[in-house]
Amino acid sequence: MxxxxxxxxxxxxxxxxxxxxxxxxxxxxxxxxxxxxxxxxxxxxxxxxxxxxxxxxxxxxxxxxxxxxxxxxxxxxxxxxxxxxxxxxxxxxxxxxxxxxxxxxxxxxxxxxxxxxxxxxxxxxxxxxxxxxxxxxxxxxxxxxxxxxxxxxxxxxxxxxxxxxxxxxxxxxxxxxxxxxxxxxxxxxxxxxxxxxxxxxxxxEKRDHRKLGNEMKLFTFREEVGAGFPIWLPAGGRLRARLESLLFKAHRKRGYEPVRGPEMLRSDLWKTSGHYQNYGENMYFTNIDELEFGVKPMNCVGHIKVYEEELHSYRDLPLKYFEYGVVHRHEMTGALHGLFRVREFTQDDAHIFCTSEQIEEQIIEVVDFVDKIMSTFEFNYKMMISTKPAKAVGSDEVWEISTQALKNAMNKNNLPYEIDEGGGAFYGPKIDIKITDAIGREWQCGTIQLDFNLPERFELQYNGENNDKIQPVMIHRAILGSFERFIGILTEHYAGEFPMFIAPTQVAIVPVADTHKEYAKELSDKLIDIGADSEIFAKNDSLNKRIRTAEKTRVPMIVVIGDEEIAGKTVAIRDRRTREQYNLSEKEFLSLIQTKINEVNF
RNA sequence: GCCGACAUAGCUCAGUUGGCUAGAGCAGCUGAUUUGUAAUCAGCAGGCCCGGGGUUCGAAUCCUCGUGUCGGCACCA
Incomplete structure (x- = not known):
């Protein structure tokens, strides 16, 4: 050659x-x-x-x-x-x-x-x-x-x-x-x-979450509802609920307190925060009794109001508030794309109010949290530090300090990152988490943003050791980014074959004949008791057909029950990959499911 | 938002140059069959052909304005 x-x-x-x-x-x-x-x-x-x-x-x-x-x-x-x-x-x-x-x-x-x-x-x-x-x-x-x-x-x-x-x-x-x-x-x-x-x-294409979401009845969009507004169907609702509850526990363990701000707030607040001037074109507004309200595109202002509710001592910090915050953003029509880009979505959002001395440890703690979750789902990821964008609030000096603080936290802990010039949020620089899925594509999900500006604009304070009034630092962070995008990515990553702990349905139960339906129902109830969802395939179809149908739902485990199983209190398990079968006692089976569901803790 | 394409049954798709009552498979319903690991058989039902205007004797088909979707661009969780 x-x-x-x-x-x-x-x-x-x-x-x-x-x-x-x-x-x-x-x-x-x-x-x-x-x-x-x-x-x-x-x-x-x-x-x-x-x-x-x-x-x-x-x-x-x-x-x-x-x-x-x-x-x-x-x-x-x-x-x-x-x-x-x-x-x-x-x-x-x-x-x-x-x-x-x-x-x-x-x-x-x-x-x-x-x-x-x-x-x-x-x-x-x-x-x-x-x-x-x-x-x-x-x-x-x-x-x-x-x-x-x-x-x-x-x-x-x-x-x-x-x-x-x-x-x-x-x-x-x-x-x-x-x-x-x-x-x-x-x-x-x-x-x-x-x-x-x-x-x-x-x-x-086979993995496309829009196609799988339709086939697996996870979510849908409807013309008459409006572009970019997803509708979660029961199967998607179950999957999402599992993710939410796992994540809830993970936040509680790390000292986060659940809070909730209103869906819309008076425009004056958005003017104070700078969203009105810097993000207004992406916001939805409405008037109530002559007063203008803005539907929240972010959750920070609500959390700031939580912070303001009490006087705080330096001893209280860091304060961590989290919320599955529903936000609305007017994305351009051409940008909409399945669950990846929508106009209403829910962020796993949190705001950490801390002293400037605590920035580094807090950033590292969040990075660690991210790592725990991403490795659970077997995602590789990289981090990018994004600097001041063209449209921004706050002085260059403050931007310089906060950008440097992010870099220091990463450098001191030997965490690799890339730089995205001008990619920051309007109120502060950020670390974006870019994950790579099973077939090598990259997606931006989580984000960690350091903010000196909003505390300043809202005049937030805490009492220092000498009873002096000090301005706290705010860290905005989301780990999944949004449930919508993350579930879309998960769907493509697993090609719809979700692991047991997150699957919409854990078990498909196929009774051989009508006489076995009752045992199927008993089993299903026992599964609910241990926190597993099941579906019984008892339609008037051949056994072969029902197994085929069950397989096609991509459920992690199929169990077949007939006379032999009822007699011996066992189940016949079919592996979705190898199509091989083996028997377990009912007790072993239930404990296996329970183990598989509980094996994951973020 | 911009460029281009597309929109027919719950889903996946046929439907010729404008011309008979718009078709199929799957799913659904009814019946028969009661099944041991990837599709049992028969019957039935299902459509404002995305929406509004127009051209034409006649429109799913042509024009136009919307809406939505898809591929990019630009923009972002």
Whole structure:
């Protein structure tokens, strides 16, 4: 196999450039390594542009980079292009690839380039952003593109690719700009890798929580109810209740007190907090007797009111208030997505009021809490520190101090993190918890936010040792983030096969014949006594059919009972994975279920 | 919000260039069968074809305005 590029000073250099500059280095072969795919995908993006230009001659091109999964190209044409045209473009790409054009590279001055692309206002826009006075052009057949590379030596090497979707995207990623057409594609070095990737996508589709939520009757959405307002069905209600009660105990153990604020509060309060000015466009407002009220988008103000109810001594701190807080946020229609993005959701929210000396230990305690929960669900996760956003309250100095406090807490405890510049909440910097699910996708759930601003704005105080009035620090934190999103993620993570301690139904009971129904009911009652839900499959169907139906509900355990079981006070257990059966005495069975339900404690 | 696509029975989907009473499978109901580990058989019922306007002799099908959903963008738990 010939090299497609080389690695020089840790940079990928294509052969065209290497030859030009006389560079040498380790060879990059055409395989599925990250370096190789980088080059391959970049060239595939160019091949796609070449095909698009050939099919739609007035096409103008913006940028065509590689992304995590593949590549895309943003362009504009007067032709209307839809999903159905992707096949045509693919065909055109293949026919160009067959011609095996060399990919040639040459340098010109930026002024020459501007002249060359004078009819392509998008390329001109690209050049506006380029520093320096020379640019490189890559040429394959008739097609030329302004690009810094790296590229393959020949387009004939491109064979295993697929155009995935077509979408609109703002020029330069700014919603003030015009919308371009974007086509996403994937490319690999061989057929197997392409197939594996397509299989992975198919697997993700199978796990889609919207599909499973419908099949398993966990939740639903209805047009007449309104977009983004989920309806929890009984099965989803049971699952959620289990999660809530586990988490309730976990909070109590860590010294949190349950509280509850009202669903809406007078707008004056939102003005004091800064939500009115900084978050108002996401809030719902209503008038009652001439007074304006805002439906809460966050729970902090309610908890501040709890804090204000009493005078506090430094001896009382930290004070930890928690609430399964229902919040409403006016998310943009295009952002809504199953349970992942909704307009009404419940956060597992808490606010810790503490002294500035306690910040570090409190942050670490929360991080530890997060770790306990995430490892229980077998999630890997990473943490990101987000700094001051464009729209924010409070002085730069306070932001600097609080951001540094978060970093210190992490550094001192050797906790790794990444930085997300400008990603903080308007009242303070935060640590976001990004979890990776079973098939490698990342989701943002929990968040830990450090806030000096709201205590200041509400003039919160506690009495210090010398009876001086001191302002407490507030830590906002949520661990699951929201029940909606977290349950959506759990559903996809487990592909609907929830572990016993959280499953909507723990046991499916299948009586062999009508005469065994009574024992089934007895068993079901005993299960309720130990905190397990069961469903009896006693419909007038064949035994085979009922077992099949039970399997399809993804219940963790199926027990079959007939004459033999009743006679011996046993149950026949069927494993959902292996389809094998074994018998247990009723007593052993109940204690097994009880153990499995109680084995988890956060 | 922006670009593009889509909306037919509880669910998954057919429905030709506008033309007969809009179909199927599963689920549901009724009956027969009483079953030992992934679909027993027969029958019945089920639809304002997302909503409002329009074009047409005639609209599930064409146009238009909403609503919702999907894929992205932008924005965020």
């Amino acid at each position: 010939n090299a497609i590029a080389i690695k020089h000073n840790d940079e990928i250099i294509d052969l065209q450039t290497a030859k030009e500059l006389g560079f040498e280095g380790e060879q990059i072969l055409l395989d599925n390594s990250p370096d190789s795919l980088e080059v391959l995908r970049h060239s595939t993006a160019h091949l796609m542009a070449q095909a698009i230009k050939s099919l739609y001659s007035d096409a103008e091109f913006y940028v065509g980079p590689t992304v995590k999964e593949g590549f895309y190209y943003d362009f504009k044409t007067s032709h209307e292009i839809g999903e159905g045209d992707l096949k045509n473009i693919e065909k055109e790409m293949l026919s160009f690839a067959k011609k095996k054009y060399e990919i040639e590279k040459y340098d010109i001055s930026i002024d020459e380039a501007k002249e060359k692309f004078k009819n392509d206002h998008l390329k001109l826009a690209v050049m506006e952003r380029i520093q320096g006075d020379r640019v490189s052009i890559y040429k394959q057949g008739e097609f030329e593109d302004l690009c810094r590379g790296p590229h393959l030596p020949n387009i004939g090497l491109i064979r295993y690719f697929k155009l995935m979707k077509i979408a609109g995207a703002y020029l330069g990623g700014d919603s003030k700009n015009e919308v371009l057409t974007r086509i996403y594609g994937i490319a690999f070095a061989d057929k197997e890798a392409l197939k594996a990737h397509l299989d992975m996508i198919a697997e993700a």
